[in-house]
Amino acid sequence: MDDLIKKAAADLAQANMAAALTGAGASIESGIPPFRGKGGLWEKMDPMEVAHIDAFMQDPAKVWKLLVKGMKDVVDQAQPNDCHKGLARLEALGKLQTVITQNIDGLHQMAGNTDVIEFHGTFAWQRCMDCNTHIETRRVNVSEIPPRCHCGGILRPNAVFFGELIPHEALWRSRQVATDCDIMLVIGTSAMVHPAAMIPVLAKETGANVIEINPESTPLTGEISDYIIKGPAGDTMNCIVAELEKMI
Numbered sequence: 001m002d003d004l005i006k007k008a009a010a011d012l013a014q015a016n017m018a019a020a021l022t023g024a025g026a027s028i029e030s031g032i033p034p035f036r037g038k039g040g041l042w043e044k045m046d047p048m049e050v051a052h053i054d055a056f057m058q059d060p061a062k063v064w065k066l067l068v069k070g071m072k073d074v075v076d077q078a079q080p081n082d083c084h085k086g087l088a089r090l091e092a093l094g095k096l097q098t099v100i101t102q103n104i105d106g107l108h109q110m111a112g113n114t115d116v117i118e119f120h121g122t123f124a125w126q127r128c129m130d131c132n133t134h135i136e137t138r139r140v141n142v143s144e145i146p147p148r149c150h151c152g153g154i155l156r157p158n159a160v161f162f163g164e165l166i167p168h169e170a171l172w173r174s175r176q177v178a179t180d181c182d183i184m185l186v187i188g189t190s191a192m193v194h195p196a197a198m199i200p201v202l203a204k205e206t207g208a209n210v211i212e213i214n215p216e217s218t219p220l221t222g223e224i225s226d227y228i229i230k231g232p233a234g235d236t237m238n239c240i241v242a243e244l245e246k247m248i
């Protein structure tokens, strides 16, 4: 593992353009539960019942009660962890250009990364389903469920539900970044959800080194990724950044 950390630092040191793709595992150490695996949200509830756009349209109050309100409570409190801070440090060192994230918690921006593509949208804002007004999630009054806009319309997260399209700009830019980068860190994603899981595949096909950071193997491991550093995101990023700082 130490050798792989040194290798990742050396690969980053040499790269012309580095990008990261992050998933729920990057935010676990900030207290936000993942979706799959041990302690994952989808162990407790069926995503088709609480995270599909059809479920929301049918019964917004149910989805707010079962999923969105709890998510608001957690995300409102969350702070960046060492993974987010490490990626921000890489950017400050000129060694990381873009973070593509499947997470909707805004923690990469809070840590200091300036080019963050929110592939599944953002939970920082709610939008009115009638007049499209956007309201900051932390300002939304949840004493009434579902919460409503001043116009009376129901508020929904400005994030992607299952069954919805990826925001066009995020998809387009992510493809561009995957094609242009020569190294991609793939951190804390099970790589089970498409099209996000295709981003490292595209990066690999267009010549990038793909490095996974994840305590568990994924469908990318041994197929698409050049190597996997099997460890928690925060510690691993700390070690990589420390090694890199010795090299530059």
Ligand code: OAD
Binding pocket: 022, 023, 024, 025, 026, 028, 029, 034, 035, 036, 037, 040, 047, 051, 102, 103, 120, 160, 161, 162, 187, 188, 189, 190, 191, 192, 193, 213, 214, 215, 216, 218, 231, 232, 233, 234
């Ligand atoms: P998942 O919950 O599917 O996967 C979390 C990954 O994090 C797993 O591969 C874990 O092994 C890994 N992991 C666990 N602890 C970790 C740690 N300390 N450090 C690093 N990795 C760790 O999350 P995603 O792949 O992000 O979509 O899920 C993709 C999408 O599925 C989400 O964006 C969401 C969900 O349904 C939508 O809501 C549209």
